[in-house]
Amino acid sequence: MLVETLIDTPYYHAVGKEIDVFNQAYKNKIPFLLKGPTGTGKSRFVEFMAHQLDKKIITISCHEETSSTDLIGRFIIKGAETVWLDGPLTTAVKEGAIIYLDEIAEARPDVIVAIHSLTDHRRELFIDKLGETVKAHEDFMLVASFNPGYQRGFKELKPSTRQRFIAVSFDYPEPKIETEILVNETDIDTDTAKKLVAIGNKIRNLTELGLTETVSTRLLVDAAKIIHSGLPKRLSVHVAIVEPLTDDLQTLEALKDLCNLMI
Template sequence: MSAPYYHTIGKEVSVFEQTYKCKLPILLKGPTGTGKSRFIEYMAHELDTKLITISCHEETSSTDLIGRFIIKGAEAVWLDGPLTTAVKNGSILYLDEIAEARPDVIVAIHSLTDHRRELFIDKLGQTIKAHEDFMLVASFNPGYQRGFKELKPSTRQRFVAVSFAYPEPKIETQILVSETEVEPDIAKKLVNIATKIRNLTELGLTETVSTRLLVDAAKLIHSGLPKRLAVHVAVIEPLTDDLEVIQALKDLSDLMI
C-alpha cells in the first residue's frame, strides 16, 4: 500500500519519530484542514503501525473508548473499545478534536500520558500496561474553540505539542497539483483566493478557507465543473450561511479565478 500523500512543512516528521521512540503522547494544534489527520495517516504508514482514529464530539465518553458489556445470548460479554484495543495491540490511537469529548475522556487517558502508560478499566477492576508500541495522539483547534472548550493547562502539559498552519502559497499550490492533478495555474489561483479570504478578518468568519476545501474545489474543476461554480460550492458555501458574506466572497473569487 502506497503512503498517503503528505508534504513536509517543517520538522514535524522528525519530532513525531522521536516522540514515538520516547513513548510520549503528542498533541497536534491548528485550524481545520491544515493536514493534521493526513499527517497522522502518513506517520502511521512510515512507522508501519496500525492507526485507530476517533472523531470526538460532545457525546464521546470514556465508555465509548474503553469498552462496555454487551448482552450475547444469556450472558454479558465484555467488548473492548478502540482505546483498550490500541493499548493492548500497540497501535496509534488518534483522538481528533479531543476538546470536543466529554471530561471523563480526559480523565481516562491521564494515566496513559505520563510515566505509568497504563489504562484502568473500572468496570473490570483491571489495569492494563500499554504495549511498547502504543502511542496516543490528539488534535485540537484552539481558534475554533474560542475558550469555550479549551484544554486545561494540566492536560496540555502531558503532551509534546506541534503547531500546524496553512502552508505557504508555493507549497499549498504543489499540494493541490499532487492531490488532484489540476493544472498548476488553476491551483495557484485557488491558493490566491484562499490567501485573500484568510486575510479578510472583517467578515467575522468562524472558520476560514482550509487546504481541504481547496482540494475539493480542485477535484471538481479537474473533473469538469466550471471553475467559478466549483469555488462557490466547495469553498464559499461551506464557510458561511450569511447571504451578504456569501455574495461578497463570490464576487471576490469570480474576479480572481
Template sequence: MNTPYYQPIHKEIDVFEHTYKCKIPFLLKGPTGTGKSRFIEFMAHKLETKLITISCHEETSSTDLIGRFIIKGAETVWLDGPLTTAVKEGHILYLDEIAEARPDVIVAIHSLTDHRRELFIDKLGKTIKAHKDFMLVASFNPGYQRGFKELKPSTRQRFVAISFDYPEAKIETQIVVSETGIEKDTAKKLVNIATKIRNLTELGLTETVSTRLLVDAAQLIHVGLPKRLAVHVAVIEPLTDDLEVIQALKDLSDLMI
C-alpha cells in the same frame, strides 16, 4: 495500501519520529483542514504501525473508548473499546478534536499520558499496562469557540505539541496539484483566493478557507465543473450562511479565478 500523500511544512516528521521512539503523547494543534489527520495517517504508514482514529464529539464518552458489557446470547460479555485495543496491542490511537469529547475522556487517558502508561478499567476492576508500542496522539483546534472548548494546562502539559497552519502559497499549490492532478496555474489561483479570504478578518468567519476545501474545488474543476461554480460550492458556501458575505466572497473569487 499506498502511502498517504503528505507535504512536510517544517520539521514535524523528524519531531514525530523521535517522539514515537520515546512514546510520549503527541498533540497536533491547528485550524480545520490544515493536514493534521493526513499527517498522522502518513506517519503511521511510514512507521509501519496500525492507526486507530476516533473522531471526538460532544457525546464521546470514556465508555466509548474503553469498552462496555454487551448481551451475547444468554450471557453478558465484555467488549474492548478502541482505546483498550490500542493499549493492549500496541497501536497508535488518534483522538481527533479531543477538546470536543466529554471531560471523562480526559480523565480516562491521564494515567496513559504520564510515567504510568496504564489504563484503569473501572467496570472490570483491572489496570492494563500499555504495550511498549502504544502511543497516544490527539488533535485540537485552539481557535474554535475560544474559551469554551479549551484544553486545561494540566492536560496540555502531558503532550509534546506541534502547531499546524496553512502552508505557504508555493507548498499549498503543490499539495493541490498533487492531490487532484489539476493544472498548476489553476491551483495557484485557488490558493490566491484562499489567501485573500484568510486575510479578510473583518468578515468575522468562524472558520476560514482550509486546504481541504481547495482540494475539493480542484477535484470538481478537474472533472469538468466550471471554475467559478466549483469555487462557489466547494469553498464559499461551506464557510458561511450569511447571504451578504457569500455575495462578497463570490464577487471576489469570480474576479480572481
C-alpha cells in the same frame, strides 16, 4: 464515530520539522498533540506517520457525546451471556497501535480523566468496570488534536492535560507548498492551483468578515477535484469554497464577487 483505519500510502508535504519531532516522540513514548485550524493537514499527517512507522492507526472523531465508555469498552448482551467488548482505546493499548483522538477538546471530561494514566510515566489504562489495569504495549502511542481558535472561550484543554504532550502547531502551508499539494492530490494544472491558493489566502486575510472558520486546504483540494473532473471553475469555487464558509447572504455575495474576479 469510531473509525479504524488501515493505511495505504497517504500523501503528505512536510512544512517544518514535524516528522522528526513525531519520530522522537514515538521513540521516547511521549504523547503527541497537534494544534491548528480545521483542514490544515493534521489528520493526514498522523496517517502519514502511521504509514512511515508501519503501525496500525485507530482514529476517534471526538464530539460532545464521546465518553470514556466509548473509548474503553462496555458489556454487551450476546445470546444468553453478558460479555465484555474492548473499546478502541483498550484495543490500541493492548495491540500497540497508534490511537488518534481528533478534536479531543470536544469530548466529555471523563475522556481526559481516562487517558491521564496513559500520558505519564505509568503508561497504563484502568478499566473500572472490570477492576483491571492494562499496561500499554511497547509500541502504543497516543496522539490528539484540537483547534485552539475554534475552541477559544468554549472548550479548552487544561494545562494539566496539555503538559503531558509534545505539541506542534499546524497552519495553512505557504502558497508554493499549498499549490504543490493541490497538484499532487488532484492532478489539476499548476496555473489553476495557484489561482485557488490565491483565493484561499485572500479570504483568510479578510478578518473583517468575522468568519467562524476560513478557507482550509481541504476546501481548496475539493474545489480542485471538481474543476479537474469537469465542473466550471467559478461554480466549483462557489460550491466548494464559498458556500461552506457562511450562510449570511451578504457575506456570500461579497465572497462570490471576490472569487469571480480571481478565477
